[in-house]
Amino acid sequence: MIGEVTPVRGSPMAGHDGFAQLLRAEWAKFRTVRGWVVTLVLAGLLTVGVTLALGNAGNSGGLPAVVTGPGGVAVNDSFYFVHRSLAGNGSITAAVTSLASPRQREGTMAWAKAGIIVKDGTRPGSAYAAVMATPGHGVAMQYDFTHDIAGLPGAVSASSPRWLRLVRSGDTVTGYDSADGRHWTVIASARLPGLPSTAAAGLFVASPQAYQSGNGYVPTQARATFDDLGLRGGWSPGGWGQCEVGAGQDGGCAPPPRGIPLQAASESGGTFTVNGTGDISPYVPIVDILGGIMKAGSLAGLVALIALSGVFVSSEYRRGMIRTTFAASPRRGRVVLAKAIVVGVLAFAVGLAGSAMALTITGPRLRSNGWTPPIYPLVSLGTGTGLRIVAGTAVVLALAAVFTLAVAVMLRRSVGAITVGIALFVGPWLVAAAAGQPAGAFLLSATPFAGTAVQQGVQHYPQSSAVCLASHGCYPLAPWDGVAVLAAWTAAALAASVYVVRRRDA
């Protein structure tokens, strides 16, 4: 019959309009260019190769001797302790009426600590729970080094003292604070498994080391006054003992050195004045050896991926292929998205495989080269940190490749896109290392490079006074927050590229 049209088998138009078809077309374009596939493999090899080259980093200086806390983490545990023993359940209450450095010239550390503590003896590294006033972080309850819960805000003074209370009941210690000594608020309850029935408890003062560029860490002092001391329960009779935890010959608790009034405690009319130095906190090293090596390897691979992303787009414009592409698929935004998915998935796969291999080789090598626990715990694919580094590296490479692709769509030129990509992903690394702390911290938190924060191999704690130097690769941002910054850059670039490609001629 005339006029009747036989439907074409597998209508090409319908197929070409589907997004899956578009993805397949872009994938076919990619895999059939041998140079691109070679570059992709090269990216993976560079990631592993640079990591291998750096992985034999020796640790000639050795590591400082540190004590370990509950759970085996490296900790700082030195402070001035005015103590008695507490048998069974009981409580201690005290008001902190002042806390400052006894030396006029030197500032008071934000994390200087004055408060009350219940501890498993006077051995450094033993379990504890403490409530403390601080000059810069208000009242805090901390226990077993890694836990920190904020209480009342603000610093202490004679006109606004802070009342602190610890109540022990079995292996649970509960911390309270109060601004007037009458109305009390629970800060937190800490469970200290294995706390012996007789614990050491009392007043303590500590002041962490300050970091000075050029001099490194230098000790600082703090002096605090305590009032209104109240004890309930099975406290040992007699007076208070005092000693400096961590200062003894065997690392134990040493009695106050004679003739050094800055390191001693005195009592007059119920008011205690205690001087102290040291810190009770997790130990955080300055050098993040694993994070630095993983970052170097992935950035070497990233340069190849950036080049690949740029060329994947620009070659279409250079050869006029883009007109064929847009004729086949007139919805241009979807073409850009399809290309982004192809590049992103490939970069993710290369990043995952490359960094997993790099980590598996580097972890044990660093350990045998002297980067040992407890300061540098072994990081492998079986640990949370290792999984985060490997998965995070893959995500960062994928986002960076898509970012470069979006820039290439806007510029239509590979050179510009590759330069922008390298300048934004590798440039901040160099400038942060060369510039001072504020500029470096800004670069590591605001540029696309912030994404590499996910590769941090050293765990940072808000309650640690350890210096975080941008020039040493320490990030101001938490690992996944950095990835979020990079993701925002990539999303903005992708949106802009879709907008541009829809508005202009091919």
Next chain:
Amino acid sequence: MTGVAGPAPSLTRAPASTMPAAVRAEWIKLRTVSGPGWLLLACAVVTITVSAAVVSVEKCSSASCAVDATKVSLVGVQVGQAAVAVLAVIVIGGEYATGMIRVTLAAVPRRPVMLAAKAAAVAVVTAAAGIIAVAGSLLAGRIFLPGNGFTAAHGYAALSVTHGPTLRAAAGSVLYLMLVALLSLGVAAAVRDTAAAIAIVLGVMYVVRGVSGLVLDPAWQHRVGRVAPMNAGLAIQSTTNLGKLPIAPWAGLGVLAAWAAAALLAGLLLLRLRDA
């Protein structure tokens, strides 16, 4: 009189085949497209912006802050160099992309002359942009640093090119940018592809520079500092603690010059050995 011909135009010596004519031809090509102008502007603007941003937040709170004020003021050069590298790469790589290289080589068949002409043109325009970039960066340091504690009380005089080491760092930074451009030109001549050339130049320089900060073994750190193009070249920007540098300032710039010469030589060899 007919029959008497003037001297026939020499076929062996086409007009542009002489060096001055070849340089003029390259200058016309640079001048009459918009890309190079924008890149030179970008070099100056990016260098000055990054330097100014860094010095505006750099702080010195005591006499022992141990910051090299001149070097910090010139930190933008590390980013601005990307623009001159791109310029040098497209000067030859762009000709391969469009096929223009065949016209260029028809006009200037002698490969050394062609490459030397491109090198001369690129070096001159890079020097012009570099002088502005470096002068602007030092000016930013002179304006911002005294307000941030870089005062006489802390042992800092205002930045000035009348100070010998600062003058050396400033002039050396301009030379550094020129050498980076020449290195990029050589690499681009060798690989013939703009994308590959820029990825190799920037990737190798930046990644090696970044990686060298992670090398903890002092002996290896010393070796990398003496050999890597960017590390050695940037020694020219140091004005304090020169004894602690892995390589002396001018010797470091010499290492970068050797890299640039090697890249140009490799580019030239490949140009002669293969078809355009």
